[in-house]
Amino acid sequence: MTTVIQTRGLVKQFRRVTALSDCDITVPEGCICALIGPNGAGKTTLLRLLSGLARPTAGEMSVLGSTPRQDPAFLAEVGFLAQEIPLYRRFTAEEHIGIGAHLNRRWDAALVRDRLKSLKIPLDRAAGSLSGGQRAQLALTLTLAKKPRLVLLDEPVAALDPLARRHFLATMADAVAGDGLTVVLSSHLVADMERVVDHLILLSASRVQLGGDIDALLAEHRVLVGPRRDTAAIARTHTIVQAVHTARQTTLLVRGNAPVIDPAWESSEVGLEEMVLAYMGQDAAPAISDLTSVGEEQ
Amino acid sequence: MTWLTWRQYRAQFVVGTAILAALCLLLVLTGLQLVSQYHTIITECASSTGNGQNGVNCSTGGGLFVGGPTVGFVSLIVLAAPVLAGLFLGAPMVAAELEAGTNQFAWMQGITRARWLAVKAGWLLLAAAAWGGVLAALTTWWASPTNAEHGSEFYPGRFDVLYLVPVAYAVFAMALGICAGALIRRTVPAMAVTLGGFIAARVAMTLWLRPHYLSAVTVVGNLPAQTRLTGSYWLISQGTRNPAGQLISGGNGGPEAFGVQLSSLPTACAGLANPTGGLTSSCRAALTGFRSFVTYQPASRFWAFQGIETGVFVILAVILLTMTAVVLIRRDA
Amino acid sequence: MINFRVDGRSAVPPYLQIAQQVRQALRMGVLGVGDKLPTVREVVAATAVNPNTVLKAYRDLEREGLVQARAGHGTYVLNRPPGPPPGTHSRLGRSLARWVREAREAGLDDESIESLLRVTLQAAPEEEIA
Numbered sequence: 001m002t003t004v005i006q007t008r009g010l011v012k013q014f015r016r017v018t019a020l021s022d023c024d025i026t027v028p029e030g031c032i033c034a035l036i037g038p039n040g041a042g043k044t045t046l047l048r049l050l051s052g053l054a055r056p057t058a059g060e061m062s063v064l065g066s067t068p069r070q071d072p073a074f075l076a077e078v079g080f081l082a083q084e085i086p087l088y089r090r091f092t093a094e095e096h097i098g099i100g101a102h103l104n105r106r107w108d109a110a111l112v113r114d115r116l117k118s119l120k121i122p123l124d125r126a127a128g129s130l131s132g133g134q135r136a137q138l139a140l141t142l143t144l145a146k147k148p149r150l151v152l153l154d155e156p157v158a159a160l161d162p163l164a165r166r167h168f169l170a171t172m173a174d175a176v177a178g179d180g181l182t183v184v185l186s187s188h189l190v191a192d193m194e195r196v197v198d199h200l201i202l203l204s205a206s207r208v209q210l211g212g213d214i215d216a217l218l219a220e221h222r223v224l225v226g227p228r229r230d231t232a233a234i235a236r237t238h239t240i241v242q243a244v245h246t247a248r249q250t251t252l253l254v255r256g257n258a259p260v261i262d263p264a265w266e267s268s269e270v271g272l273e274e275m276v277l278a279y280m281g282q283d284a285a286p287a288i289s290d291l292t293s294v295g296e297e298q
Numbered sequence: 299m300t301w302l303t304w305r306q307y308r309a310q311f312v313v314g315t316a317i318l319a320a321l322c323l324l325l326v327l328t329g330l331q332l333v334s335q336y337h338t339i340i341t342e343c344a345s346s347t348g349n350g351q352n353g354v355n356c357s358t359g360g361g362l363f364v365g366g367p368t369v370g371f372v373s374l375i376v377l378a379a380p381v382l383a384g385l386f387l388g389a390p391m392v393a394a395e396l397e398a399g400t401n402q403f404a405w406m407q408g409i410t411r412a413r414w415l416a417v418k419a420g421w422l423l424l425a426a427a428a429w430g431g432v433l434a435a436l437t438t439w440w441a442s443p444t445n446a447e448h449g450s451e452f453y454p455g456r457f458d459v460l461y462l463v464p465v466a467y468a469v470f471a472m473a474l475g476i477c478a479g480a481l482i483r484r485t486v487p488a489m490a491v492t493l494g495g496f497i498a499a500r501v502a503m504t505l506w507l508r509p510h511y512l513s514a515v516t517v518v519g520n521l522p523a524q525t526r527l528t529g530s531y532w533l534i535s536q537g538t539r540n541p542a543g544q545l546i547s548g549g550n551g552g553p554e555a556f557g558v559q560l561s562s563l564p565t566a567c568a569g570l571a572n573p574t575g576g577l578t579s580s581c582r583a584a585l586t587g588f589r590s591f592v593t594y595q596p597a598s599r600f601w602a603f604q605g606i607e608t609g610v611f612v613i614l615a616v617i618l619l620t621m622t623a624v625v626l627i628r629r630d631a
Numbered sequence: 632m633i634n635f636r637v638d639g640r641s642a643v644p645p646y647l648q649i650a651q652q653v654r655q656a657l658r659m660g661v662l663g664v665g666d667k668l669p670t671v672r673e674v675v676a677a678t679a680v681n682p683n684t685v686l687k688a689y690r691d692l693e694r695e696g697l698v699q700a701r702a703g704h705g706t707y708v709l710n711r712p713p714g715p716p717p718g719t720h721s722r723l724g725r726s727l728a729r730w731v732r733e734a735r736e737a738g739l740d741d742e743s744i745e746s747l748l749r750v751t752l753q754a755a756p757e758e759e760i761a
Contacts, residue, residue, distance in 0.1 A: 031683075032681055048630070048631070051406065053402060053405065053406070053630065053631035054630035054631065055628075055630060070405070070410050070411055070412075070627070071410055072408040072409065072410065075406060075407065075408045075409075076408050078406075079406065080402065080406045082399060082402045082403075084399050086398065086399035086400045086401075086402045086403045087400070087403065088306075088398075088400055088403075089398070091305070095305060098301070098305075099301075099302055099305075099404075099407065100407060102299070102301045102302060103299065103302070103404075103407035103408055103409050104407055104408040105408050139403075143406075146407075146408065166679050169679040170675065170676050170677070170678075170679040173675040173676075173679055173680065173681060173682060174672055174675050174676050176675075176681075176682055177671050177672045177675045177682035178672055191639070194639055195637060195639045195645055195678070195679060195680045195681070195684075196679055196680055196681050197681065198681045198683050198684075
């Protein structure tokens with residue numbers, strides 16, 4: 001399986017803030033990869049590093065086989081869509097198509113026009129006067145029109161209504177199905193994207209907490225519920241991601257392939273959102289004095 | 299990239315051309331007036347000294363020429379004009395894109411930041427040069443009557459609006475605007491810095507550096523002989539010193555001769571207070587050791603100075619543009 | 632032509648939902664032997680699921696012997712799933728609707744009907760064995 005993105009020890013330091021520390025990620029070809037994390041976790045920073053718009057403070061990066069750089073060969077293969085959907089407000093869709101045609105080696109103008117027509121987005125209206133969903137679709141289609149091999153999308157659906165979100169994700173998934181594209185899209189919500197993503201990178205507190213194929217990850221994780229007790233025994237065979245103790249009950253989210261022998265534990269599968277929340281909550285302080293939340297490094 | 303530049307600046311081009319046309323109209327209308335008045339004075343005053351016919355004052359060459367408000371007003375406008383292009387086109391060039399985030403769109407299309415900058419800045423600098431050039435040509439024509447009358451070509455304020463230097467100022471202002479926008483990353487502060495920087499540079503050059511482009515010529519004369527300079531020279535300083543080396547001056551209201559207070563001159567020359575009295579031989583002898591000096595730049599150096607100042611501002615522009623390129627390419631988008 | 636619906640909130644993973652809907656369509660006669668299944672792109676465009684999800688569902692169905700993928704042409708129905716002909720389903724569906732009407736008239740709410748159905752289903756295999 002070809003790797004489209006590989007990073008090792010990636011660090012991005014601003015003057016007073018460390019946005020990313022020690023990030024190791026792998027993204028295989030042809031996947032739709034979710035970059036999940038709370039606000040401020042470093043998702044935008046990571047995407048900007050991968051696209052070449054920003055440079056890392058330390059670490060190594062390989063995107064489509066080379067370090068991200070500002071040259072037409074690299075730019076032809078990598079698309080990036082920033083969170084604020086940066087289009088020229090005074091220019092129409094048609095003019096944006098013209099910009100792309102003039103500046104890119106490969107450009108499929110018909111793709112953009114057809115897609116916009118099927119979504120009933122006018123080609124001759126200034127981008128500033130389109131709705132949020134229409135602007136997002138226009139920007140996505142423009143990003144796809146240069147036929148890149150990798151597309152990086154920063155919180156593309158956060159501000160969209162459910163219908164616009166559905167259209168956006170369908171357009172994106174269709175491009176993956178048709179052209180063998182690889183997509184990395186970031187979000188702080190899992191539910192929006194659960195049906196369309198098959199790979200996961202979880203960023204929290206500037207670090208990669210979890211990464212890999214989603215089905216494989218879900219198969220490795222389990223929720224164990226049992227009477228309140230000490231967790232040392234389980235900790236020997238599994239990694240405890242999150243432990244919640246009430247007066248009578250202990251609930252654990254564990255990772256590991258070994259079977260759970262102790263019959264007092266009731267084991268059940270874990271959903272994507274639950275797993276993600278457990279990893280994201282590792283640094284959070286407990287809200288109620290009776291509960292203890294223990295996060296351990298995987 | 300040229301296509302994009304044109305589409306982005308189409309509106310500004312139209313507005314800029316309209317403003318330029320308005321300025322040209324102002325220059326042409328006032329200029330024609332000046333030309334006709336000049337010819338009137340030449341013909342009236344050729345035949346007489348003192349007052350000519352029709353009440354034209356020949357001694358000062360005509361009231362409208364000396365400190366006339368129209369000339370002053372137009373001079374001010376053409377002095378300020380070069381900075382406008384840098385202010386309204388240069389400062390936003392990079393800064394507005396960074397503020398709107400559209401640079402993230404532009405710089406992910408298949409061109410390098412270097413090419414984006416080179417093409418955009420290239421066209422804007424060309425436009426600035428054209429703007430400066432048109433204004434300079436028209437202003438030179440407009441100023442020719444007053445220059446002929448007063449020999450004022452070389453003087454600060456007049457030198458700055460003629461021939462080559464306005465082109466260099468406009469190009470410099472544009473480069474300064476672009477650089478400020480790239481470094482500061484916000485349009486309004488960049489415009490403020492452009493305006494301030496332009497004024498500071500122009501004032502510093504004109505007041506402190508221009509007098510020294512080439513070493514000024516100093517002519518020392520012995521009173522009562524006084525140096526008479528001809529042509530469009532630039533007077534930097536002049537004065538009279540007594541035998542002790544002290545500077546003596548006039549203008550305090552008392553009687554004067556040779557441009558200084560009669561009281562500073564030897565008593566043998568007191569008779570000069572009388573308008574009908576002439577220079578006596580005793581006065582002439584007493585004046586030994588009194589020297590007058592004139593420090594100036596000769597008229598023949600006018601073009602050298604135009605060239606030097608143009609060169610300096612062009613080099614400054616190149617430095618600013620190089621800084622811009624380095625910052626844009628190396629900094630995070 | 633079959634129209635897929637994927638429920639993101641269901642506990643059933645999307646690829647299983649798609650496979651189930653194909654099987655159900657075959658049972659109900661909506662899809663017949665020799666019919667072409669929607670292409671991966673068509674399903675993705677309609678449901679916004681990952682293309683691999685659709686591929687997985689179609690592969691599972693192929694393993695069960697229900698469909699066959701022909702390179703370059705698409706995926707075609709090979710067999711119906713074992714079970715009674717479509718007519719049986721419609722007939723049973725109609726009698727079930729009658730029973731539900733009766734249950735509602737008797738005062739059962741949907742939750743009671745569902746748990747009654749579940750209990751009956753759980754009891755049923757034992758009766759078959761018996």
